[in-house]
């Protein structure tokens with residue numbers, strides 16, 4: 001009988017979709033003895049999961065509940081097949097992205113500050129903030145206190161599972177969407193990443209939703225930021241090192257662009273890091289993929305993959321096939 005180890009912190013009722021005829025074994029964070037496991041569902045936090053790896057014997061398949069599996073090949077070796085939970089984060093991360101765009105264009109971080117100060121009259125500061133960050137010097141009356149997303153040009157760098165969800169959620173806003181991926185294609189039009197610099201000047205919002213790789217490391221540096229229009233919004237829901245942090249801090253402090261970040265470089269962001277104090281910035285501590293729906297969704301993905309493994313069908317989310 002196939003022995004499937006899973007983190008004991010996960011409620012057993014969430015494993016009800018798992019195939020019949022397997023033995024489900026709850027695993028603690030620490031093990032003081034070896035244990036025979038054919039299939040392992042690691043704790044989503046690598047620092048916790050990695051502690052029991054030396055105690056696992058006979059491992060053949062790892063079913064990660066996360067999209068990122070960077071630490072697993074080195075921990076379990078090349079003779080184990082590894083699958084990720086591709087897609088399990090799509091909805092929550094796309095919703096974070098759209099929320100962050102709207103929050104910044106509606107100046108919610110400023111209005112939260114106003115609320116905390118209890119000073120209604122401070123709303124008139126919003127017009128000055130708007131003029132300063134966008135460079136819009138028109139004598140607009142009544143005063144501008146919020147902006148609109150509708151009709152803006154959004155450049156999305158990365159057009160995979162999450163990118164397509166973001167596009168679906170942005171549809172009612174009638175934005176002009178420019179898509180960039182590794183490879184060029186049509187219907188819908190997707191530009192090659194080599195065209196990024198020529199597209200940046202057109203974008204009022206730039207969304208980063210691509211993996212961190214050798215090619216994407218530092219993709220957005222001081223040159224790319226300089227190509228963005230005054231006051232453009234850079235949204236990073238992907239990975240911190242895709243953006244050059246020093247260049248971003250400088251641009252934010254100069255009032256060149258705005259940013260919404262769920263991810264930073266480094267992570268965790270140290271308390272004294274200058275990014276915390278930058279103006280025109282909304283920062284969340286790498287939480288975009290989280291929601292109550294995540295665990296059921298990623299376990300359902302794992303159950304499907306386990307069923308295919310047992311039936312000898314091709315795996316859908318393999319990131320490493322056993323040698």
Ligand SMILES: NC(=O)c1ccc[n+]([C@@H]2O[C@H](COP(=O)([O-])OP(=O)(O)OC[C@H]3O[C@@H](n4cnc5c(N)ncnc54)[C@H](OP(=O)(O)O)[C@@H]3O)[C@@H](O)[C@H]2O)c1
Pocket residue numbers: 067086087089093157158159160161162163180181182183193209210211212213215216237238239262263286287288289290
């Ligand atoms: N903040 C969070 O909590 C959170 C949660 C989940 C995921 N993420 C991040 O989001 C990333 C994207 O997730 P996903 O599920 O949408 O990935 P995906 O389905 O694999 O799609 C990745 C997209 O990025 C493109 N891409 C890859 N390398 C590129 C490069 N160097 N330049 C330009 N485009 C490139 C791919 O291009 P092609 O289409 O041409 O292959 C593809 O369109 C993940 O890798 C992860 O880092 C963050």
